[in-house]
Amino acid sequence: MIRLNKYLADCGVGSRRECDALIAEGVVKVNGKVASLGQMVDGNARVTVRDKRIGDKQKLYYILLNKPKGCVTTVKDDLGRKTVMDFVSDIKARLYPVGRLDYDTEGLLLLTNDGDLSNRLTHPRNEINKTYVCRISGMLKESERVTLEKGVLVDGVKTAPSKVKIVEQDQHHTRCEVTIHEGRNHQVKKMFEAVGKEVEFLKRVAIGELRLGGLKRGEYRFLNDYEVDYLKNL
Secondary structure (H helix, E strand, O other): OEEHHHHHHHOOOOOHHHHHHHHHHOOEEEOOEEOOOOOEEOOOOOEEEOOEEOOOOOOOOEEEEEEOOOOEOOOOOOOOOOEHHHHHOOOOOOOEEOOOOOOOOEEEEEEEOOHHHHHHHHOHHHOOOEEEEEEEEOOOOHHHHHHHHHOOEEOOEEOOOOEEEEEEEOOOEEEEEEEEOOOOOOHHHHHHHHOOOOEEEEEEEEEOOEEOOOOOOOOEEEOOHHHHHHHHOO
8 A cells, every 4th residue: 555645756746745735636536536635545546637547657767967058957948948858858758857057057957757856855944965166256255255154145035054165266266165055046156246256157066975976068877776765865
């Protein structure tokens, strides 16, 4: 026996939360009867959503893409721009990006059809670290670095404590490694703007301890079982 919302999620209907919403809406039926929240089903149950039969569990994919600049992190784009899905078009599965990287930001992006894992990695309460390398204009003072780590105002709200490491710098540029666990829009860029610095280059290199490695821009690879288990237990 398996809980209905997990069965639906495993079949690719959506995340467990989204499946619970469908059940609450009354559009899910088990053996012809309207389902209830928390209901258990077995492998022989006939499950439908809006009268459409839900089949066997789908194969789950876990993909790490080195997103290049110049594409949007979305499944479709109304403006006709290239999306991250163009780089995994050979995979015949309904994949979704986990979180978001800006149009001109590159680096590690996960794509999956596992709604539970996607929600786990993106929900703010889990505070999962994301690490970026960036190049900023000018020199970053030690006082500015400390200010960034303690938190700065971004869109009127103070950012959570972060880690900012100066890797190298000269009179014209500073290269930093930044680790945050929030996922606000343009957060790293706006953090540096708050101390008067402009980010010229931004790349995500890690989620937790999962690192980008040597993938070329636009290339992807499948995560191994150890990496998938690691992400599920973050």
